[in-house]
Amino acid sequence: MAPSRPVPSSPLSISARALSSRSGLERVLRDLGPQIRRGDAPALAPGRCPTGIAAVDALLDGGFPRGRLSEIVGGPSSGRTALARALLAGATRAGEVVGMIDAADAFDPASAADAGIELERVLWVRAPHVHAALRSAERLLQARGFPLVLIDLAGAPGALHSDAPTAWSRLARAAAGAEAALVVLAGRRLAGASAELALEMRPRRARFTGTPALLEGLEVEAVLARTRRGAEGRAARIGLRVADPAA
Amino acid sequence: METPRRTAADRVACLLVSDLPLAAVLRAQPELVGLPLAVAAGTGPRAEVLAASAEAARAGVRPLLSIVHARALCPGLHVRAASPALERGARSTLLDVARSLSPRAAEVPRGRGVYAAEAAVHLDASGVNALFHSEQGFATALVARARSVGLPAVAAVARSRAVSLLAARSLLRAARSPLRAAEGPRSPADGDERDSSDTLVLSPDAEMAFLDPLPLDLLDPDDALADALTRFGIRCVGQLRRLPRRALVTRLGPGALPLLALAHGEADAVPLPGAPETRVREEIDLEWAIERWEPLAFVLRGLLARLAERLELRGLVSSDLDLELLLSGGGRDARRIGVAAPNGDPRALLGLLRLTLEQVPPAAPIEGIALATEGRLARTDQLDLFRPAGPTPSALGRTLGELEALCGSDRVGAPCVADDPHPDAFAQTAFAPAELRSPAARAARDFVALAALRALRPPVSAEVRAPRGRPEWLRSAVANGSVVGLAGPWRTTGHWWSPERRFAFDSFDVQTEDGSVVRLRFDLLRRLWQVDAIYD
Numbered sequence: 001m002a003p004s005r006p007v008p009s010s011p012l013s014i015s016a017r018a019l020s021s022r023s024g025l026e027r028v029l030r031d032l033g034p035q036i037r038r039g040d041a042p043a044l045a046p047g048r049c050p051t052g053i054a055a056v057d058a059l060l061d062g063g064f065p066r067g068r069l070s071e072i073v074g075g076p077s078s079g080r081t082a083l084a085r086a087l088l089a090g091a092t093r094a095g096e097v098v099g100m101i102d103a104a105d106a107f108d109p110a111s112a113a114d115a116g117i118e119l120e121r122v123l124w125v126r127a128p129h130v131h132a133a134l135r136s137a138e139r140l141l142q143a144r145g146f147p148l149v150l151i152d153l154a155g156a157p158g159a160l161h162s163d164a165p166t167a168w169s170r171l172a173r174a175a176a177g178a179e180a181a182l183v184v185l186a187g188r189r190l191a192g193a194s195a196e197l198a199l200e201m202r203p204r205r206a207r208f209t210g211t212p213a214l215l216e217g218l219e220v221e222a223v224l225a226r227t228r229r230g231a232e233g234r235a236a237r238i239g240l241r242v243a244d245p246a247a
Numbered sequence: 248m249e250t251p252r253r254t255a256a257d258r259v260a261c262l263l264v265s266d267l268p269l270a271a272v273l274r275a276q277p278e279l280v281g282l283p284l285a286v287a288a289g290t291g292p293r294a295e296v297l298a299a300s301a302e303a304a305r306a307g308v309r310p311l312l313s314i315v316h317a318r319a320l321c322p323g324l325h326v327r328a329a330s331p332a333l334e335r336g337a338r339s340t341l342l343d344v345a346r347s348l349s350p351r352a353a354e355v356p357r358g359r360g361v362y363a364a365e366a367a368v369h370l371d372a373s374g375v376n377a378l379f380h381s382e383q384g385f386a387t388a389l390v391a392r393a394r395s396v397g398l399p400a401v402a403a404v405a406r407s408r409a410v411s412l413l414a415a416r417s418l419l420r421a422a423r424s425p426l427r428a429a430e431g432p433r434s435p436a437d438g439d440e441r442d443s444s445d446t447l448v449l450s451p452d453a454e455m456a457f458l459d460p461l462p463l464d465l466l467d468p469d470d471a472l473a474d475a476l477t478r479f480g481i482r483c484v485g486q487l488r489r490l491p492r493r494a495l496v497t498r499l500g501p502g503a504l505p506l507l508a509l510a511h512g513e514a515d516a517v518p519l520p521g522a523p524e525t526r527v528r529e530e531i532d533l534e535w536a537i538e539r540w541e542p543l544a545f546v547l548r549g550l551l552a553r554l555a556e557r558l559e560l561r562g563l564v565s566s567d568l569d570l571e572l573l574l575s576g577g578g579r580d581a582r583r584i585g586v587a588a589p590n591g592d593p594r595a596l597l598g599l600l601r602l603t604l605e606q607v608p609p610a611a612p613i614e615g616i617a618l619a620t621e622g623r624l625a626r627t628d629q630l631d632l633f634r635p636a637g638p639t640p641s642a643l644g645r646t647l648g649e650l651e652a653l654c655g656s657d658r659v660g661a662p663c664v665a666d667d668p669h670p671d672a673f674a675q676t677a678f679a680p681a682e683l684r685s686p687a688a689r690a691a692r693d694f695v696a697l698a699a700l701r702a703l704r705p706p707v708s709a710e711v712r713a714p715r716g717r718p719e720w721l722r723s724a725v726a727n728g729s730v731v732g733l734a735g736p737w738r739t740t741g742h743w744w745s746p747e748r749r750f751a752f753d754s755f756d757v758q759t760e761d762g763s764v765v766r767l768r769f770d771l772l773r774r775l776w777q778v779d780a781i782y783d
Contacts, residue, residue, distance in 0.1 A: 053696045076725060077764040081699035081783035097637040097680040100662075104701070108780065109662035109673050111700040119662045123678045125650050126658035136650050143646035145638025154701075155725075206732050206758045206782075213734045215756040218698045218764060218782060240698040242756075242782065 049148055049181040051086040055236035056199075056222055061229070063090075065196050066147065069172040069182045071226075073189050074201030079220030081106070082115075082240045083201065084150055084185050089116035091148045099140040099149040101125045103133035103156035114243040130156050134167050141174035141182065149175070153186040168194040189225070198226035204237070217241040258382065259519075260372040260404045261355070261411035262345055262389050264337070265419045267366040268329040269298035271337035274397035275531065275549060276327070283308070284325045285317050290534060297329050298364060332530040332615065337398060338366045339527065340557050344393045344400075345370040347560035348385070351519035355412060358467050367415065369408045371519050386446035396556050403447040410454055410512040413484075414447045416465050417457075454512050459485030466509045475499055484510050525563060528619035529554045536575050536612035540601070543613065547600055550618045551593035563622030564591030570600065573615030580609045585656045588644025589623035595645035602652035637680045647678065668741035669750055670768070670779060671706065698782050700766070706777035709767060718757055718767060723778050726765045732758030736769070756782070 050063035057063050064070045064087060074080040091098050093116060100107060100122050107126075113119055123140070127133035130153055137151050168191040175182035184191055189198055204219040223235045264270050268286040273279055283303035287294040292315045299308040299317075306321035318324050338354065345352035345368040355367035372385060379385040386402040393400035401422075403414035422444050449457055461484045463476060475498075481487050488510040495503050529550045537543045558564055566589050572580040584603050590596060625640070638646070650659045660675035709723035718730050735755035742748040751771040758764045764782040769775075 075762070076701075076781050077758075077762060077783055079698070079783065081701050082696060085699045086696055105704045106701040107662060108700045108702040110664050111697075112662065113664055115697045115699060119664070120676075121680060122662055123647075124660060124662045124675060125654055126675075127654050128658070132653050136653055139646050139649050139653070143638045143642045145642065203762045203764075206764045208732045208734055208756075208758070213732075215732070215734045215758075215764070215782070238696060240696050242698050 050090050052090045053086050055238055059224055059236045064181045064183055066181045067176045067179045068196035069175050069191055069194055071184045071189055071191055071195045071198040073186055078201035078203045079240055080185055080201040085115040092118040092121040096147045097121045099123045099146045101127055101133045101136050101151045103127045103130050103153050138174055141178040144178050146180055148181045151184045196228055200225040215242050258372040259408050259411045260370050261367055261415040262400050262402050263367040263415035264398050264400045265365050266298040267334055267364050270398050271333040272327045274337055275333050282325055283321050283323055286327055286329050287314050288329055290328050330532050332532045336529045340396055341366050342368050343557045343560045351521045353519050362467050372404050382448045390445045401445045405449040406451045407512055409509045413465050414449055418447050466506055468506055525622040527557050530617035532615045536614045538612045548597055551596050555591050555593045558622045564589045564625045565620040566623045569619040571617040572609050572613050574611035575614055576611055578611055585651055586648050588647055589625055590644045599648050599652050701781040701783045703779055706779040709776040709778050711776040721759055725778055726759040726763035728760035730757055731760050
């Protein structure tokens with residue numbers, strides 16, 4: 001076994017002399033390569049795209065994985081869209097630009113802004129059907145520079161083509177190449193084995209309070225339906241507040 | 248206040264291409280370079296040769312021969328029909344080359360007779376020493392740049408446009424004349440500078456000595472004037488210059504004046520035009536109509552490459568493309584292809600053309616194609632120290648173009664909250680992440696998970712039982728069953744001043760027994776129930 005190269009314990013141990021020559025600088029870059037970050041990069045967990053919802057991030061070991069295809073599935077009022085918006089909000093607040101492929105044409109800019117999404121950092125593609133949505137996602141991933149691409153297929157018009165399995169594996173490869181988190185939002189699981197993880201959202205109850213009654217929020221449950229790491233079946237309860245329209 | 252007046256340039260360069268029909272064909276089909284090639288005035292066997300490549304000329308092919316005769320002399324001869332469309336493109340490209348090195352340039356009017364096949368531009372060469380070290384360096388750069396876009400040209404620099412044109416023509420003549428070629432280049436002591444057979448720089452005090460021995464036909468006189476001068480025994484420019492001006496005009500008429508001005512190398516009074524147009528156009532006439540995508544893509548790829556090449560000369564890239572197809576039977580198919588962000592990549596632009604033509608194919612086979620675009624500055628990206636790097640401007644431009652072609656130009660952009668009280672209103676603006684500033688720092692604890700609204704576009708109609716004005720049972724495509732939770736109504740009204748756009752809704756938050764929580768509204772004007780959003 002080859003002896004491992006000694007790594008400086010701290011960047012402070014680098015002397016000015018080491019940086020004064022080209023060879024010294026190359027050696028320092030080689031030794032510290034993985035530890036070097038550009039400027040004030042956002043404090044993201046390495047390789048993860050966090051949602052900002054503590055219970056979900058804990059369930060996902062820090063968030064949705066970058067360079068992988070993930071799924072959020074569930075029926076109406078299950079909190080699937082809220083989770084996707086939280087993901088977009090976290091990424092845009094960190095200064096990233098994100099792609100939102102909306103085959104369902106269901107994105108509501110006003111409620112998205114309420115959820116903390118910086119709208120000008122979102123490329124919103126209103127794909128007319130599922131096939132166009134998948135092709136659009138592939139184009140976005142090939143462009144690089146979009147660390148998060150979300151495909152909303154819940155209730156989208158058009159059926160998946162017979163070549164859909166090939167399309168999912170192609171998208172997963174494109175996500176890996178772009179080192180982007182590719183998240184598919186749908187009513188049911190679609191990507192099969194191409195998905196790194198799948199989070200199944202289930203509605204629990206809606207809270208109406210006060211007189212006259214007001215919709216205060218939704219209570220939902222997130223279940224880890226598929227993961228390549230750790231145990232499946234773990235769940236987390238999430239409370240979602242309804243934005244005050246007067247605020 | 249006195250407006251500054253533009254003055255004529257004190258040094259002028261002329262960039263000249265001799266056989267334009269041949270150069271235009273070789274520019275469009277560079278695979279023919281080095282092969283025996285004849286450009287003919289038609290496609291039939293009796294068509295006459297207009298121009299021949301050096302390889303064909305060595306085999307004896309020359310202008311005015313019939314194609315049959317030319318093929319007999321040179322069995323491996325390639326023949327192409329002269330294309331006015333390609334020639335127009337080559338002329339414009341020559342002007343682009345000039346404008347890439349000088350702020351003021353103009354096309355030289357077409358010549359007559361043997362000079363009808365040449366293309367030339369004049370450009371301001373004043374003060375070029377600071378950039379090119381010498382006028383010779385400038386001329387060499389001009390020739391090299393013209394060669395880089397497939398146009399074999401010569402360049403000459405002199406005190407006036409007329410003399411620079413004569414000098415450029417004399418260069419070509421010297422290159423073609425075996426006797427002159429054998430003499431070799433003139434020495435600098437002769438009053439001109441040249442370091443190759445493609446360039447010539449005339450200093451002002453050496454111009455007359457240069458002009459004197461030139462033959463008169465270089466001045467391109469009309470036939471009557473040329474005959475008269477020949478009868479007088481005037482054969483070179485020096486002899487003409489020495490004649491008394493008034494007596495010559497009395498005998499030959501005022502038509503002799505421009506010729507005398509040329510012979511005297513008089514400086515130009517009119518300045519060269521500046522402010523070049525940024526619109527470029529490339530076109531091609533096809534010898535056979537195209538019906539399938541593959542050959543069409545081949546032709547379009549060449550057109551786009553030439554278009555991008557010309558734009559690149561001016562540091563520009565392509566914006567929206569105007570595609571014009573001439574169809575069999577006289578039809579015309581014109582369409583505008585949106586390019587979301589300025590793009591100079593011919594492959595990406597070809598992809599956009601393909602998507603457009605696949606969606607709406609032309610109605611008939613294609614006989615001619617023209618592509619035009621407005622040049623735009625390419626977007627540059629200034630990296631921000633405090634935010635992650637986004638997509639590069641070129642990749643983003645290409646991707647936005649592809650997405651618009653795939654989904655529609657009105658369906659791609661950044662979302663924004665519409666300035667409209669209607670609950671269904673939304674808006675999209677141009678997506679321009681390069682113009683964004685760093686995000687405002689916010690504390691993580693500020694984040695509150697909110698239920699999202701999924702818009703239903705268009706709203707879904709619902710069947711509702713509301714005996715006391717409040718929904719108790721609901722059936723729709725998204726929620727069904729008895730109402731188990733209800734809040735509302737909230738009245739929303741707007742656009743009351745417009746009969747077409749006014750609205751009035753009573754909205755409810757409704758949970759049905761199947762678990763769905765939706766926003767239900769009653770349209771007070773149309774008297775119907777609709778579900779316009781789902782809480783999700």
